[in-house]
Amino acid sequence: MIDMKKAGEWLVGTLGLEVAGKPIGELLREHWRLPKKTVHLLFQHKEILLDGSPAAQHTRTAEGQEIRLRVCQPEPLGLEPVRGGLDLLYEDDHLLVVNKPAGLLLHPTESHHHMTLDHLVAGHFSETGTLAKVRHVHRLDQDTSGAVLYAKHALASALLDDLLRLRSIKRSYVAYVHGHPANERGTITQPIGKDRHHPARRRVTPSGEHAVTHYRVMERYRQAAKLECHLDTGRTHQIRVHLSYLGHPLIGDTLYGGKAADFNRQALHAAVLHFVHPFGGEQMKVEAPLPSDLKRLQETLAEVPRRT
Template identity: 70%
Template sequence: MQTMKKEGEWLVASLTAADAATPIGNLLREGWKLPRKQVHLLFQHKEVFIDGQPVPQHAKVEEGQEIRLRLCQPEPFGIEPVEEPLDVLYEDDHLLIVEKQAGILLHPTEPHHHLTLDHLVAGHFFRTGQQAKVRHVHRLDQDTSGVVLYAKHPWASAVLDEMLRERLIKRTYVAFVHGQVTKESGKINQPIGKDRNHATRRRVTPNGDTAITHYTVREKYRSATKVECSLETGRTHQIRVHLSYIGHPLIGDTLYGGKRDGISRQALHAEVLQFTHPFGNETVEVHADLPADLVELEKRLR
């Protein structure tokens, strides 16, 4: 199929020669990675149309035919919108990528949390006339800054979740750590689990979940190092736990052995998000520059 476009509550695409003679149900499941259960419900509720007519999932398709899926029906935001500004880095009919500032929660965890990134996204949807549920695809810690991906409709959410599980979404972080990291690059493959002696802390433990972090040294200073990290897994506090485990806790990360050194949070920033667009096949690569506090830290370290 060609690039999917949104028209109101419909997703619309023209079928190509590669799709010819393929049962439409197979095309949705295998070509467009739609979960089997959702495909079944779409056909059960007659929400799949070819050339203006509802079709069964075994119907064969031909080049040039138009497919329409009713997948973008108006939804409540699911969270109260707020008027605070939002740093939008990329947006189309299917995705929203924003920059999170350090200190703000990504989503509410207590009833009194009324100003999180999810609230800001709801405010953006409200201001721009979009009736979409707020769906973040991945998370960042409260004191981590950087790029966050949102899905604008259920199909986008399902496909992006699967891409994240299959490690098809590349996330690159920048961290400033204590001490000079001797190896120029490395792989930390250590399982992470909860610390039974602390409510929020995690630790490396043999019975934990598989966790793999890759790192590369970008710059060395007299008593610190700037490293680039990429994740194969997405465990809570993964980079913080792993770098502390190898003896290089993040500057400012007092929970895992770091010292303040003039910064009020862990020196960690989600710099780059890169993936192939699930509804167009072009490469999406979004960068978020270092925020002011980390720029100042870098100047001091130099």
């Protein structure tokens, strides 16, 4: 990985020994895993410079060379900015991680297109002078809270999308469920598809897409449990469907058999993002603190004494 800094419309870095001697085109495609189309356009428009001179695909690199990529050209935000209210967990030249509150849609839909997390990120970009399109890397359900990753330029978006495809972006969730799973740890491997009887639901079905959820019991209460969940796949409603299939639906998730009681959303929070930074190679761990409603739920569950 090469540490790259933003300088106007360019990303600038210094090549290390590990990439010395490689053709620059090979370096971009295989080391950085850039899409072929992206690499072709960068060379075509002379937007790859080595020590200040335009490079060709076959130009060989050397240790200590300065590399410049013109990938931060001004772009329209793509939607109306809404300022204020953004809970920012991490930000640098290439990406940012935002803590999404429960109840807020992540991106505009046909029926809801005025106030979403994307609009708040657009507002942050507007306030900070970031002239970039709003690009979320992954999604969360409207009533799930927690960490969401955004890319700040097209190159970062391509690299982060590739990390997501390779399952190299690890997401850890905290879930509060009804009942007690039989095992302290487990893996649910069941395909998930649409429910033809209910357009908003998904279900376990042999014709569905491959889906894998790992879970670990963190705490047990009298009639509920707190789980940590990790995903190998990213199917719609995956954790909700799999935990319901296990017989332990999320508290508040009435769509999948959970009971609302005094909690009116699924008790699910995207707590931690783990990934290798695409520029520089640092091991990133970004945590989203538990929101106040889940803190209150946990306190309530812990107050009810367990039967001995």
